[in-house]
Amino acid sequence: MDLSNNTIERICKIFGHLDALEKRGVDFVSSKELAGEIGATEYTIRKDISLLGGPGYTRKGYEVKSFKKELGEKFLLTKRRKACIVGLGRLGTALLDYENFQEDGFEIVAGFDCSVNKIERIRTSIDVFAVSRLEEIVEARDIELGIVAVPAESAQEVVDLLTKAGVKGILNFSPVKVNIPTHIVHLDMDFTNALRFIAARFIMKKT
Amino acid sequence: MDLSNNTIERICKIFGHLDALEKRGVDFVSSKELAGEIGATEYTIRKDISLLGGPGYTRKGYEVKSFKKELGEKFLLTKRRKACIVGLGRLGTALLDYENFQEDGFEIVAGFDCSVNKIERIRTSIDVFAVSRLEEIVEARDIELGIVAVPAESAQEVVDLLTKAGVKGILNFSPVKVNIPTHIVHLDMDFTNALRFIAARFIMKKT
DNA sequence: TTTTTTTAGTGAATTTATTCACAGATAATA
DNA sequence: TATTATCTGTGAATAAATTCACTAAAAAAA
Numbered sequence: 001m002d003l004s005n006n007t008i009e010r011i012c013k014i015f016g017h018l019d020a021l022e023k024r025g026v027d028f029v030s031s032k033e034l035a036g037e038i039g040a041t042e043y044t045i046r047k048d049i050s051l052l053g054g055p056g057y058t059r060k061g062y063e064v065k066s067f068k069k070e071l072g073e074k075f076l077l078t079k080r081r082k083a084c085i086v087g088l089g090r091l092g093t094a095l096l097d098y099e100n101f102q103e104d105g106f107e108i109v110a111g112f113d114c115s116v117n118k119i120e121r122i123r124t125s126i127d128v129f130a131v132s133r134l135e136e137i138v139e140a141r142d143i144e145l146g147i148v149a150v151p152a153e154s155a156q157e158v159v160d161l162l163t164k165a166g167v168k169g170i171l172n173f174s175p176v177k178v179n180i181p182t183h184i185v186h187l188d189m190d191f192t193n194a195l196r197f198i199a200a201r202f203i204m205k206k207t
Numbered sequence: 208m209d210l211s212n213n214t215i216e217r218i219c220k221i222f223g224h225l226d227a228l229e230k231r232g233v234d235f236v237s238s239k240e241l242a243g244e245i246g247a248t249e250y251t252i253r254k255d256i257s258l259l260g261g262p263g264y265t266r267k268g269y270e271v272k273s274f275k276k277e278l279g280e281k282f283l284l285t286k287r288r289k290a291c292i293v294g295l296g297r298l299g300t301a302l303l304d305y306e307n308f309q310e311d312g313f314e315i316v317a318g319f320d321c322s323v324n325k326i327e328r329i330r331t332s333i334d335v336f337a338v339s340r341l342e343e344i345v346e347a348r349d350i351e352l353g354i355v356a357v358p359a360e361s362a363q364e365v366v367d368l369l370t371k372a373g374v375k376g377i378l379n380f381s382p383v384k385v386n387i388p389t390h391i392v393h394l395d396m397d398f399t400n401a402l403r404f405i406a407a408r409f410i411m412k413k414t
Numbered sequence: 415t416t417t418t419t420t421t422a423g424t425g426a427a428t429t430t431a432t433t434c435a436c437a438g439a440t441a442a443t444a
Numbered sequence: 445t446a447t448t449a450t451c452t453g454t455g456a457a458t459a460a461a462t463t464c465a466c467t468a469a470a471a472a473a474a
Contacts, residue, residue: 001411006431008411012403017384030451037384043433046452056452058439075407083402090301095398097297100359100382104399106406144409145402152307169405171398175307177224177244185408187401191302191378192311194394195290195352196219198376200282201392202351204208204215213461237421250463253422263422265469 001074007048013038014045015077018068019104030061080107082143084167086131086158087150088113088122091173095149096124109141114154131161138165145169152176208281214255220245221252222284225275226311237268287314289350293338293365294357295320295329298380302356303331316348321361338368345372352376359383 003011017037021029031042031049038045049056054070056062072078083101085092088111095101096111111128113119119128129137137143146162148155148170155174162170163181170186172178175193180186210218224244228236238249238256245252256263261277263269279285290308292299295318302308303318318335320326326335336344344350353369355362355377362381369377370388377393379385382400387393 003411004431005408008407009404012400012407015403016382016397016400020383032451041433042451044431047432047454050453057441058452059441059450061451075403075410077403077406081402081406090297090304094297094301098398100399101402104403106399106402145405168409169402171401171405175223176227185405187405189396189398189401190223191305191396192307192313193219193223194378194396195288195308195313195376196222196282196284196311197216198352198378198392198394199284199288200215200219201212202375203282204210211461239421248463249421251461254424254462257423265422266420266471268421 001051003048003051007051010038010040010045010048011052011071011075012077014048015068015071015075016104018064018071021064022068026064028057028061029064031056033061077105080105081145082107082109082141083145083147084108084110084112084134084138084141084143085147085149086112086134086162087148087154087174088118088128089149089151092149093122093124095147095173096122096126106145108147109143110137112137131158134161135165138162138167143167145171148172148174148178150174208258210258214258217245217247217252217255218259218278218282221255222275222278222282223311225271225278228271229275233271235264235267235269236271238263240268284312287312288352289314289316289348290352290354291315291317291319291341291345291348291350292354292356293319293341293369294355294361294381295325295335296356296358299356300329300331302354302380303329303333313352315354316350317344319344338365341368342372345369345374350374352378355379355381355385357381 014034031045035042035045052074054062054067083106085095085108096108101108108126111126112131112134114131116130122128144167146167148158150158152174155176155178159178159180163184170180170184172186172188175190221241238252242249242252259281261269261274290313292302292315303315308315315333318333319338319341321338323337329335351374353374355365357365359381362383362385366377366385366387370391377387377391379393379395382397
């Protein structure tokens with residue numbers, strides 16, 4: 001399958017929304033409702049869904065439970081994926097205990113930091129290790145995702161380590177552009193850039 | 208001016224990269240280099256820049272310092288913009304001391320939490336207040352941006368408070384879709400969704 | 415000095431994404 | 445039962461974004 005990033009992004013949002021609807025006990029949802037919820041038009045949503053072949057029912061919409069299940073299977077979003085966090089500063093430790101990951105099928109199974117001192121002080125139920133053991137642990141625990149929460153200056157080094165250890169995806173919270181091989185899927189979460197984007201839209205908003 | 212979101216996003220990244228280049232003492236940068244750095248083609252970059260009228264020099268590219276200055280002026284990214292953080296849990300306190308905000312022209316001038324107890328315990332150089340004083344402080348300190356780092360269940364309430372207080376932009380870290388009036392620029396930073404996006408691209412990557 | 419190379423700028427072409435328009439289906443209503 | 449209203453699915457139309465192809469300029473090299 002070969003979907004555009006825009007479509008994948010919308011499908012992820014739809015998945016999240018289906019999850020919420022399921023918890024609220026809602027049985028059906030229409031393309032119109034989904035559209036309003038995730039900020040798109042009903043046409044776009046239906047096109048997206050049609051690419052996945054999800055069945056919708058006339059005058060009812062999509063059946064929440066089965067549709068979510070189907071999406072999960074197609075995207076493997078239901079498989080619990082294991083992740084680790086590198087860098088246990090304030091942000092890293094906040095992420096370590098971010099309950100939503102666990103709820104949504106992602107399991108943080110290890111944390112890494114270069115300061116042995118810090119590792120001893122951290123109070124969390126998740127195992128923490130020295131960065132020197134990263135490769136070993138990633139392999140042993142079958143970790144697929146690396147979350148980078150180290151300062152700018154060590155980001156590249158950590159990415160290289162994760163790459164070497166064989167993770168399949170990287171979520172980068174460090175505020176620098178790092179070089180990541182194309183075979184690894186990655187996404188940057190640059191907080192400053194997010195604020196910039198908002199500020200820029202003050203001035204030149206379209207849509 | 209009326210630029211697309213894609214263009215605005217790229218311009219923000221360019222701005223960030225120009226900043227880095229300036230610090231490294233680089234004088235000129237070509238559209239090709241910028242393209243490689245921010246993940247786009249040189250054509251797109253030149254189109255983007257042409258919309259802003261930035262002058263480039265034959266065989267040299269864009270002059271880092273003046274180009275950055277110009278972008279800053281056009282986007283008002285150089286003006287220090289004041290922001291507050293609502294919700295001082297682990298993530299909120301991590302953001303309170305995120306030095307990069309301060310470095311990049313955003314100033315966190317207040318933190319809010321509903322737990323008075325927590326407020327007293329927090330050790331930071333930034334003033335923290337009870338949420339009940341949000342409106343008062345936002346007005347008094349001329350705060351333009353609200354960063355929402357509260358749990359899902361209170362996110363909507365906080366957004367309403369910020370809206371009432373008159374912020375112009377909201378950066379939402381809570382993992383739920385909140386209702387925000389259209390006149391307020393906002394962006395969601397949903398960590399779980401980011402991981403989902405990465406996981407989904409494992410399966411159906413394009414590009 | 416002349417030639418070559420590199421780079422920006424930009425209209426045209428192309429590709430991609432979105433929206434429209436309507437057929438087909440079925441629940442709700444009369 | 446017949447009619448109406450609503451919702452999906454999808455080919456066609458439209459709009460938007462990206463890429464191409466080429467000109468102009470100037471630095472570097474010959």
